Amino acid sequence: MILQKLLEDVSSAKESVKIVSAWIRGEILEELIRAIKPKVKLEVILRAGEKKDLEISDYRVFKAVRDFGGEIYINPRLHAKFVIVDDKKAYVGSANLTYTGVMEGNLEAVVSLEDRAKIKELLDLWEVVKKESVKIDKRTVAVVIRSYSSTELDVLLLEELPEQSFLKVNTEKGFLVCKINHINSLGMENLLQNVKMVQKDWVVALINSMAEESGRIKVGRVHMVCEYVRTKEEEKESSFGVPLRVLDVGTQLLKMDEEEELLELMSTNMSGYPMDVKVFAGRLFGVKTPAYLDLTKIASMHMAVLGTTGSGKTTFVARLLKNIKDLNYAQVFVIDLFGEYHKRLGDDNLEYVKIPYTLFPICVDDVKELFKRYGIDISEKSTEEKSFFGKIRKLLKPDLRKIAYSERSLEDMLLDAPKDIKEYSQELLELLSRDFGEESTRNQKDVWQKATQIVSSQRGIVLCDLSDLIDPESRLNIVGLIMKEIFLSSMKDGKRRLVVLEEAHNFAPERGATDLPTGRENIALQMTKRIALEGRKFGVGLIAITQRPANLNKYILSQMNTQAIFRLVTKNDLDAVSVFFGERDWKLLNLLPLLKPGTLYLSGLAVPFGMLLEIEL
Template identity: 25%
Template sequence: MRQIGICIGSTRPNRVYFITDELVRIGQFVTLSYLDGGERKNLLGMIQSLERDNPYLPETIKTTQQAESIKKFSEKENTIKGEIHILGEIIEAGDEVFLQVPRTPPLPAAEVFEASPELLKKVFGAKSKKFVRIGRLLSEREEVPVYVDIEQVVLRHLAVLAVTGAGKSNTVSVLLKNIINLGGTVAVFDFHGEYSKSKLTRNGKTAINHIQPLINPASLKPKEFASFIGIKSNAYVQFRYFRLAYEHLIKQLKEEKGENWQAHINTSDFLKRLKETIESIADPETEIGGKIKGKAREDSLFEVLNKLEDVEFELGHIIKLGVPPLIENIKPGMVNVFDFSELDEDVADAIASNILRWALEERKRAVRGDSSRLPFPLLIVIEEAHILAGEKRNTESKYYIARIAREGRKFGLGITVVTQRPKGLDKEILSQMNNMIILKLVEPEDQKHVQRASESLSQELMEYLPGLNPGEAIIIGNMTRIPLLVKIDRAEEKIEGNDIDVIGQWEEILKEDKNKVKDIMSELDDL
């Protein structure tokens, strides 16, 4: 090992200061070595901050000429000082290396060495089949692969956060490719139709299962169905009228046609009878109208009917009575894509909450040993997570995302939230994401929101966020145990973003205009 410096000043169990003559780098890994009570101690650390100093060039210098004249004779007096964050004591066990939390501060004047690539490969390499490669250490000259515990991604959840263009799609692609190569199952809520075009494969065959979001209105809870047709959570009167009508109609149909009533009525007839039931609330002589104290509010009834008719007209093609719950379409070992790109936020929320609710219930059944529609662990990836789990918006999806974040690990059900607007994401849900891959974040409010939600994101690490290049990330949480600066691998089978080729389309217009001019000139020549 090559010595690059020595510790100075007082030391702490998790932090030391050092001085060096070498050109070291922020994020670089180092080892500290010293004898303590006759026992050799070796610690692994990461350079957290650096500064250069020249005692002959204080900040009080007034002119550039004065600084230039001093510079000529004092260049050899330049010193580099820095701060090292102690990651742990190096414990070697055969071919494997583990880090143990140090209980005592290192000795002052401990020697600082450049961490060898062999050591780092053992520390950050795959310790079992559940570890998958995600990238390489950013600050090391020699390539040192970084592996993450994919089981911890599922059991302890994950947030992928970055500004647009920083590499979110590539990062998710790398993770999903690794998961399906392990035979894992993923469900994706896709708001932009990006995943449907993905070329992700396993064993040379496509690994994308596109699921059309057909909705069975009879499988929705009243609150989900109300959200589906656009009744806001604070529209209490509208929701009460809708719930009364919906529950009354279901009870009637079961009495008329039995428990298998869905086999005896088509979707349009069901919706027609639902509208008739809603209208009958206005008549106090009807059974359902008699349940309303006082006169029914006609404006609220009209709003409910109007919303139901609008949804029937615009989204009638995805409403189908009798279809099984959407989770029955999830195929094991594949990336199952629910395409929300043509849906507005309220409709997407109703469908997403229904999937989340069924997923939680079915995974509970599987763990109890009962018959289940989801007999395998599942990771749910939520793109544009601020839409379904916004800080200032209460949605049905937000409730179930929070529940899965709290309970999912017991049932093999994981959540990955992906967003370019961290400050718009509910902070309680963000705090439940015990793993984070944070790419470039520029806006201070986004940075603060993330830092408040994660104890592992120190002020020093947060300062890196604005300067990260595309594909560079800070990884923190159970998936790595140690906060890392990583260059994410480039996915060969990438999920592409949906940026428009603006220049290309403008050029096409120019070509068309030129061709039109040529045609006109040709016609004039023929005259």
């Protein structure tokens, strides 16, 4: 039997096995391949010029060769049948590698050759056939079946791949970077329509072959992200080009080399330049390749971290901060509203300051508001009232260096009142003590010292824990003063500083969300805006973290040039982040409510392009 003889000879192969057969059945080829030693080079050429070719040759042929690590070629005109072992022995005849060809059924003629001259002639024919054939690269995972433009196309998937997978098409200068945005599984009812659109015989045959095997095919909608151009180290040019050429039907998309090409790509920022300071961010969803952020783009151009409670925001930021600390690139100031970061960051090179419960008015209007809140009717009408509030106005300034809390408490200021006013001040102090405790009006000097300790610290990370400070206006005032000092310090010395603002919508709210009772703009909002607008000039960066992006000031949100977006549910929040999603990533916006904890969409200037990531929780 022909098959038995072939099995004996291919099992003895030491270097190469070359197979040429118009038609091949998967089961026959699988049996032959099992007999071939692992390090032997396997090459297969088969016919695929019309639908019937790959109704006989099935998709198991492609899979068997790919699994072995061999090369497969398709030739639409092939009719020859021969096998060459180690370039020394060959079988030539009429038999295809099918049941009827090499087992039983057809009357076939096959001869064995070992004559060097004859083998040489056969090898020359092999090279001719191979040269005019289409090579299906062993790394090929998809084939173009329809191009809509230079950036949008449909591909036939040859392997199971998750959405958001990155593929490539080799070019003379480098490679085109492609991302699978969506995958459809098509049954026989849709198959004919897809085949009708394809104007290349071997691709049609391949589609039919896969459909015959499983009854379905999988088609991916692919977006061409960019062309990655390999540049020399001394060349100061962007590595990203614009893909302008429409890919032909039949173009093969390959897996990226995760150890080299994908890592090289993931180490590039959106401008196409190598990241200046690379910080680990997470792993590509479904692929596990590490992805990075360019810290220089965050420290100068800011980042938003958005997502519902429990989605993974704090874990993501804490790990990012640890990496930043190790790099010693910028001093980091963390405004921690709920005390979540101390355990996560540890004590190494960390300045930890916990602000006690306090009342911390920073201007005369704040004091007037306290009187008004408790129904005490006092204003600047009488001479005594004008004198009293005049003193308060001199003592309280929205500036940490000028405010009088370095020497006097709020209680001292209120009791230093004219005789006619003092009983009102004493009444207010009693009411405040009952509601907030006696220390809340006496500990301003201690709080001032802690705020000063924060802004003067030289540690790598300075953590301001506000979990004991419940009064919202006092929080706004203290945080605003701290942020002002950080900004002014960078203006003077030019050192890089990074402010991490947890629950940013509480400090920098959108108009109408959490405005002060007086209607004026709080100092924390003022300073957050200033850092967002001017921070780049002075080396001050901002990471704004919030579970309610709809309530974060829209101007500030628009200045966050890198975005890490976790699960979001409400329509208002989804509308607020929709500006960060281009038309091609619209499906990802719709998926945000379904994201599992630890999954995020990362985009903006600090990364090469928008991508779906996973982090460990």
